[in-house]
Amino acid sequence: MHYDWDETPELNITPLVDVMLVLLAILMVIAPTIVYEELIKLPSGSAKKALTKIPPVSITINKNKEILIKGEKFNFKGFEDNFYLFAQDKLDSKAAVLISADKRLSYGEVMMILGSVKRAGFTEVSLATNG
Numbered sequence: 001m002h003y004d005w006d007e008t009p010e011l012n013i014t015p016l017v018d019v020m021l022v023l024l025a026i027l028m029v030i031a032p033t034i035v036y037e038e039l040i041k042l043p044s045g046s047a048k049k050a051l052t053k054i055p056p057v058s059i060t061i062n063k064n065k066e067i068l069i070k071g072e073k074f075n076f077k078g079f080e081d082n083f084y085l086f087a088q089d090k091l092d093s094k095a096a097v098l099i100s101a102d103k104r105l106s107y108g109e110v111m112m113i114l115g116s117v118k119r120a121g122f123t124e125v126s127l128a129t130n131g
Contacts, residue, residue, distance in 0.1 A: 054095040057122075061101040061113060076109075080116040093121040100128040 060068045065076035070090070074082050087093065097117050101110045110127070117125050 054092050056096040056098055057091055059097060059099045059113065059117070061099070061105060061110070063102040063104045065105070065109070067113070079113060080119070083116055084120045087120045087122070093123075095122070096124040096126070097122045098126055098128050 057069065061076075062068075067074040067076060067079055069083070069086065072086070074086075099110070099114060099117070101113070114125060114127070
């Protein structure tokens, strides 16, 4: 038997690719439905201490630069000092603060109020918008 070394065999991999694509499609359909269940014992927590939710503080500024917080009016020019004293006595510094300002006020005026609230120790401060 004589072998011709110049002859190269041809491989037809099309059926192999077809089978692999079918297997991949089956795996993609079945994989989301597989649920793994781990049986573990969780440590018990302290159920005695209840979480207290701190109500948010709402600051409203109208077009005449009148500032309202919990029914009390503040002067715009002396707001920073007055708010600092008010916050130390009547507000929790961990409460979220929502500032609602009239759109006719300038950006700098609203940012002055926001900065005053931040300097008073509040960390969660946001501006309210319509949509």
